Amino acid sequence: MNTESIRVPDLGGAAEVEIIEISVKAGDTIEAEDSILVLESDKATMELPSPMAGKIVELTVSVGDKVSEGDVIGSMEAGGAGQADDGEAKDGQSKGEEDSSREAAARSEAEPGTKSGAQSGSGVEPKAEAEPKPGSKAETHTAPVSAESNARHTPAAATPADQEAGSAQVHAGPAVRKLARELGVELHRVIGSGPKNRITKDDLQGYIKQQLQNAQGGAATGGGALPAVKLPDFSQFGDVERSAMSRLQNLTAESMQRSWLNVPHVTQFDEADITDLEDFRKSQKAVGEAKGLKLTPLPFILKACAYALKAQPAFNVSLDMDRREVVQKHYIHIGLAVDTPAGLVVPVIRDVDRKGIWELAREAQELAAKARDKQLKPAEMQGGCFTITSLGGIGGTAFTPIVNTPEVAILGVSRAAMKPVWDGKAFQPRLMLPLSLSYDHRAVNGADAAKFTTLLSRLLGDLREFML
Structure with missing residues (x-):
């Protein structure tokens, strides 16, 4: 049989594309269009199909190598199952053909519903393989x-x-x-x-x-x-x-169901008087514009949560139920739930306790923008100790957020509203911010949860608390 080189076909303009998986090895008999290796560019994962039926003689590339159109990646002998030489065909199939036939049969049996030539032309296209048919x-x-x-x-x-x-x-x-x-x-x-x-x-x-x-x-x-x-x-x-469902929707649904089924949820409700905080925040509008930032209540809430997590370390843990251990964390990374057109994502701000209000404002703004533009890196969504989810921009008076396991608590923030508050002599109009703290009752008891929200309310009510 003739030995022919296997070359990389048109990659749609991409060059130096990385090989992330090799599907065959020397000696394998394959059909035309069967996958030889898998490539991954910045935009897509794609399979390189065999240009013909035959036997792989050698492959000259490895996982991690980068290839471009026209590169030789190996060689193969042309001719697959059912394509015997004339001399061999006279008395029936040769042993090699029988082996090839058995391999083809096994392949079709293991992958029912697939067809040779599923990819159009000789180019490289993403390949969606069929699921097994019922009864196969x-x-x-x-x-x-x-x-x-x-x-x-x-x-x-x-x-x-x-x-x-x-x-x-x-x-x-x-x-x-x-x-x-x-x-x-x-x-x-x-x-x-x-x-x-x-x-x-x-x-x-x-x-x-x-x-x-x-x-x-x-x-x-x-x-x-x-x-x-x-x-x-x-x-x-x-x-x-x-x-x-999109992949993000699937992941969110699985995560929420897993948390709800495994974590005994309790939610503690409270309110924080943020009248003075709002006055201060609005007074910094010009400073924020000079910095190119919009100062929202979120950086103050982040700072207050970091302070509370330090004061009550029971909220900064994870439970290892397999080993029956409590994992105490000595860092404070806080996740922000961001609603995007593609679904809910939670970027994480690291070392919140070590950063100032303006630095937190800038980082929160940048991460939210990256989340909406689908530019978040996996590392930017990992390592959270605690999560904040805010519906203040939409409305509502309270809700019960689901704990973002393996964290043990999550703070829900609703829309602030003016309410009459008794000061001991008369009712005064005060801007009250609703807080909803959901927690894992295996790790946190009710008394600690009440102390946590009380401390948050005090911190947000008087900014001088941050300096203590």
Whole structure:
């Protein structure tokens, strides 16, 4: 057979694109359009398809190498299953053909619904692989984690098309996708730790391990997976439209449900008199304009929370329930919940206790802008000790925020309103800020929560407290 070089096809103008996964090895027999390796540019993850059917002779690149259009990455012998030489075809298939046929059959059996040539042309395109069809062999190779997955796979909970669309949006290589299908795992439920949140085999195995632990824990307590909510056929009531949840929506939903089910929530309500704080804040308007900043109440709330976290370290912990340990943190990083068109994100301001009001104002403004523009880096959303979520710009008098685990408390801030407050002699108009502190009752008791909100109210009511 003829040996031909494997070259990188048109990459749509991209150059020096990094190889993040190699899907084949020397000696493998593959079909035309089968994935040889996976590339990742600044804009997309893409698979490099085989230009022909045949056998891989060698690959001259490794993971981490960078390639451009026209680069030679290896060589292969042309001719795949069913393409024997004339002399070999006379008495039937050769042993090599039989092996190739068996590999092709195994591939089609493990990946039902896929077709050779799924990618158009010889260029590189993102490839969304199909989920196993009901009744296929791949569906029967389900790990014990499927007890939870099967509940989520019911038609009432989500249609196969919805699940496929959700999994197709995540970053994962062919080997990871194939393993996920065999184990019955929906990839959009797995949080990736690779570049740009790419899902690795370790991520997948860690997810499966966690689900197994959850299932065994439920069995030990006599419980089990929560029953799925059965949805009616909404189309019988009127026109409907379905669309796949975004990855951010999936992550938020999973995180909120996980926190609500695992954390015993209690919410402490209070009010802070911010009349004097508002007068001071407005007096700094000209200074803020000179600095190119808008001074909002948020930097003062951040500073007050940092002060309170130092005064009451029980709020600056995480619980390791597996090891039955309390992790006390000696740093103060505070997350800010930001509502964006794509969903809720929580950038983190580090070392809040060491920064001044203007520095906090600038950093909060910059992080909020980056969140809205989808420019936050993973490191900018990690390491939080405590979270602040504010609905003051929208309205409301109080709410019960969900703890952002593994943190143990979150402060909700509602819209300030003028109220009559008795000063001992008469009612005075005062600007009152509603505070809602939700906390993990395993780590924090009610008395400490009341002390925390009382301290916050005092700090926000009199700025001189910050100097003590």
